[in-house]
Amino acid sequence: MNDAVTIGSGIAGVAAVAGVASAALLARRPGPYRATGHAIARPDDLDPLPGALRRGLGGLTVPVTPGPHGELYLGPGAPQPGRTLRRLVLSPLFDRIRSRGGRLAPEQQVPYRLVVEFTGANRDAETLLRAYRMLDQQLRDHAALLSHCDHDRLTPGAVTVSIAGIVDVRELLAAEEVRYAFAEGTFDDIGSHAAPPGLVPMISEPWSRRFGWDGREPISAEERHLLHAMVRSAHEDGRTVRISGLAEADRQARRAIWTELGAAGVDVIADTDQRGLARHLRRHPVSQWVAREPLPARTVRRTSPRPTAPRPDRRRETV
Template identity: 85%
Template sequence: MNDAVTIASGLVGVAAVAGAVTAAVRLRRPRPYQATGHALARPADLDPLPAVLRHGLGGLTVPVTPGPHGELFLGPGAPQPGRTLRRLVLSPLFGRIRAHGGRLARGQQVPFRLVVEFTGANRDAETLLQAYRMLDQQLRDHAALLSHCDGEELTPGAVTVSIAGIVDVRELLAADRVRYAFAEGTFDDIGSQAAPPGLVPMISEPWSRRFGWDGREPISAEERHLLHAMVRSAHEDGRTVRISGLPEGSAKARRAIWTELADAGVDVIADSDQRGLARHLSRHPVSEWVAREPLPTRAVRRGSPRPTAPRGDRRHEPV
């Protein structure tokens, strides 16, 4: 009898250990890559990249402040030693991509979108120019993994870098025949010869700039029609769409907004609620992300700001 009890107790212990091991393996398993999900780093985030990678999100907007010698420091406040864009974002991001054979994650089909947003009180033109040149040099150290544009030839890579917060960034970028960063645009740039997709490949606007719906009630037919029409126009113009600045509200309201954005075909949904957004996208996959060519892909020559693809065809190669 005692032997039977001992054996039974042992089996229970083995089962408990096996369950714990299974749970640990499940926790370590990487989440599916959510190309539509984009994280907005908070000013208080000391090291923003690990959480983004852990949640499997396909992009990150990080605020930076120019510091001594043109180095870029994370956050809008005074530069803090060691908290540089190079050390905390660029080096680990590209190191991970190299370790995974040229992709950030197994399911990656489109570039990871890194938005470098210049912030801070110092808006001196010379300081910003020096900081841009420093960023450009740091990016060229990883040229083989970056989306880049050579003249009018646009080639997607594992990472696409966009720059925001510098008023004349388009002039700076346009001066480089081969560039490894791009400017962010607005819906006003659609069809503009002065802002071709090779210079401004992504439309990026805060939700509140054109919409008032906060997700608490059903969206109006007018706003839904406007959203779908604007996204469709951007895609027909050869650009992707990123929407940020979503209203603060309950989890239910935020999910309603995410759902509407996905239904409209918005390519990049940016939010600071990384966990909630990743969970929502895993449960409600965005069907528009199918039929993308694997990375790396062939170059696309952009001779005109309007592609020749049929109306409604969303298989343009995104950057």
């Protein structure tokens, strides 16, 4: 669809400048790829992808708001031309992967994790459904590069897309025999037949949901044991774990929490403090699972899944 919305030409000019700046930033040489690091874009960030890629972070959570005809828009306020998810995130991300032979970086071993978080005051079910259908269509244009699930069989790709912020998204996704997006989960989904890994491959929670430690004093033995036990249970259930840090903590407290998350084997550490997180992971790298089905070494043009031999254990298929 046409991204244009009828507003003043001055705003359109700002959007054009932002697009040029985005392209310039994407062209800059990124830092070493940190699969564990995950950027959380702030609601007022109009172009969050370039910074996250430049810092080598292995994922991005981006808040979006449904606009006219189901298109998804970034940034606060009313939808603005040029600020669509497709233009600012999806197209540049997949173009970069194609230009590099199917990976964001030579050392990429697990999918880039893109979380699309539906926000905004309009929670009308029909509006959200129309927006999801539009997103699904846009994702299928890049099917060969996406992690997908075909009749409950997970196949990793260069990018895994998760949906957050839609209450009924699990029902929408479960109805699709082949899906190119997944639902966000919680630790309550471990062992749930209603939320199998093929539907909810990643558990995603903020630190404060289950833990009271604020990073300023040493963590208690009880909370450390609980963290390790929960992460281990999630891995044994075939899921990856993403935990975000404290939203209003200083950097020293954040670093303490990041350190504990890394020691517990958390797969994805998410935070709005992208610069601090990238620096911390550079100094304290976290070992990663390696997907049993490796990511493609070059761009694959076919849209149908590649046949593979049956595997007895799916627990380390990192999606």
